[in-house]
Amino acid sequence: MQPSQIVTAYYTMMRRGVVRIIRIWSQTLLPPVVTTSLYFIVFGTFIGSQLQPIHGFSYIQFIVPGLIMMAVITSSYTETVSTFYFAKWVRTIDEILVSPMPDWVVIAGFVSGGVLRGLLVGILVLVVSLFFTQIAIANFFVLIAALILTSLLFSFAGLINGIYAKGFDGISIVPTFVLTPLTYLGGIFYSIQQFPEFWQKVSLFNPILYMVNAFRYGFLGVSDVSLALCFSILIGLTLAFGIVAMYLFKRGVGIKN
């Protein structure tokens, strides 16, 4: 395909994704906004008002970046795993596979949908958070980089899950039993410095800790772990997941047999 044709093909994939996200906004955009609003009310306002400040910030200010990140992670992952698995299930994936689009454009199309939904949800949750507290931005570049890399990483992860999934159970097991525990234990609601040393070390094995802390640094200018380490892990995992997705797609795993 010529470069201009590749742009058209990618635009078509993107457009289809955007139309879908907007058409079913009550399933794609609204739920994370409602859920995080409840977190802001219960944990931020009711319980948080009785807690000591963390790193010099009120509890609700401390948890806002983590809650935004949680919504971004869940939305990006859900978007790619559900759209890809649905396409496999109803065989609309064949429309794409018979076309001359290179594999990387197909992957970019699905992943861009995940990133876009993650970013839209992130912005919406941020707007909602402003009804509950005031929050400044300490480093805009760090904030945006952490946001985009995280949504990219979990879009790839969702795509890999979608490639392997053989049924609807297969697309819900990872989010329920892997992603949710890791997210809740990823430092959204606490600083790991409040933990005993042993549990601090255990927490360092949770990759989501680095994403939450990088994002929190973008807002508050504080982090439990070094920023360089956060971005090294984020970039490393994103590249690794991207390469795995590309490899699986090229081999036709889960779609061409």
Place this chain on the structure above:
Amino acid sequence: MEKAVSVAHLSKTYPGGVAALKGISLDIEAGDFFALLGPNGAGKTTLIGILAGLVVKSEGKTSIFGHDVNTDASRAKTYIGLVPQEFNFNIFEKVIDIIVDQAGFYGIPRAQAISNAEPILRDLGLWEKRNEPSQKLSGGMKRRLMIARALIHKPKLLILDEPTAGVDVELRRQMWTFLRKMNENGTTIILTTHYLEEAEQLCRTVAVINKGEIVVHEPMEALLKRSAGEKLEDIYLGLIGSEEKEILTQ
């Protein structure tokens, strides 16, 4: 004569050990109207899937108009329009969006795709339905939508996997006329069908595949002449072996 399709020593064994194709070789000339016949599970859909890039082959070589399906896949795929057996479009999308998005996957800009879509949808009697969600179409209209979608990028090779299954006689005849016109205009057509009368009426060349092997491949006229007086159905039943024959004649 240019070859539209060239298949050499093609094998496919599915995970689990089912050998769907056992080293078949086959050439289809450009401009041909080709019937690919065989009982269920013979390997027809697997062969079509490999040609269209939907199934990974185990061994062998396949090319479309001289372009290798594996090493030059992008070019090879631009020549193919595929009408699969099962409906595989998003039923929530409008007819026009299904067609125009498919064109987009081939790199055709939206405005041009809409203008390309109009004559195809008119020819297939779907223009008035273009803004309807596809789930509201009748079964026959859905079949025609699949054909329209396969034609939007003007392929030189149209592969139809049982396109008239479950279609009423009147619509089947309309589709025959449409396909004949396509073929007369230079499109190579590969047709799989269980309606042997359809293959006899439309196709110039026939191949019968059974248990993953090609058991006959020759011009339709020559096959019918060689088996003097017999109908294609009788010849076919003779070729596919006693086991299947018993099932089909019961």
